[in-house]
Amino acid sequence: MIKMRDLEMTEGKKRDPLKLSDLKEVPESNLDPALKERIEELLCSKEVFLFMKGNPMAPQCGFSANVAGILAQERVDYGHFDILSDMDIRQGLKDYSNWPTFPQLFVKGELVGGNDVISELYSSGELSEILKG
Amino acid sequence: MQPEEVKTLIKGSLSDANVDIFTSDDNMNRHTHYHITVISDAFEGKKLLDQHRIIMDILNEALKVQIHAVKIKTYTHTRAKEQGINFDQNERLRND
Incomplete structure (x- = not known):
């Protein structure tokens, strides 16, 4: 469980929003351009962005809860989006990132990983470095 | 899909690969979780x-396994x- 106290301590260093040009060029896909734009708008809103089931206060899946918990431990300021609230984003993001499961953690618009990868990077200490950008 | 078949599939794509697979049950007592x-050295x-994408792609194309029921761990030979x-010296099917 994530405690309120942990969340309040995530102020960390505040970051400037990204520009669209900061995002990695995504290979051609049949993703609807308007949907792609919505996804990129979300990714630009914070350098660290988590697509999850539920939200950090009330995660709706154990894997999402785990990654939100790790980010709280890392004291990182991040944006998040509940994919259960929007089926278009839920499906579109799978195409955008070419990754089939949630949660998905992005840093500077680039997918770092889902629960397995993030947990392993956290255990090895590499995640802190990646989150610094 | 039997673990042995999955192993053959991965070795078919990564010729230098040593592969270990064990399955665990879901709550319906089916062997559906693949570890x-x-x-x-493809991971180097x-x-x-x-690294995980390499394995996902191999699984994705050949089978329609439930990807969320797969747990992947990757190493180079050196690592x-x-x-x-x-x-390789102990290829028992781990499910203990």
Whole structure:
């Protein structure tokens, strides 16, 4: 469980929003351009962005809860989006990132990983470095 | 899909791979969760996500397995040696 106290301590260093040009060029896909734009708008809103089931206060899946918990431990300021609230984003993001499961953690618009990868990077200490950008 | 078949599939794509697979049950008592460990130099110098993508792509194309029921662990041969991981001498089907 994530405690309120942990969340309040995530102020960390505040970051400037990204520009669209900061995002990695995504290979051609049949993703609807308007949907792609919505996804990129979300990714630009914070350098660290988590697509999850539920939200950090009330995660709706154990894997999402785990990654939100790790980010709280890392004291990182991040944006998040509940994919259960929007089926278009839920499906579109799978195409955008070419990754089939949630949660998905992005840093500077680039997918770092889902629960397995993030947990392993956290255990090895590499995640802190990646989150610094 | 039997674990042995999955192992053959991965070795078919990554010829230097040592592969260890064990399955665990879901709450319906079906062997649906695959825990896959692969040692291969194909992972050398790649980000962890891209290492996992290599295995996901192999599984994706050949089978329509439930990807969320797969847990992947990847090592290069050098890294596996450092960590003392060598399951070629001990290829029992782990489910203990």
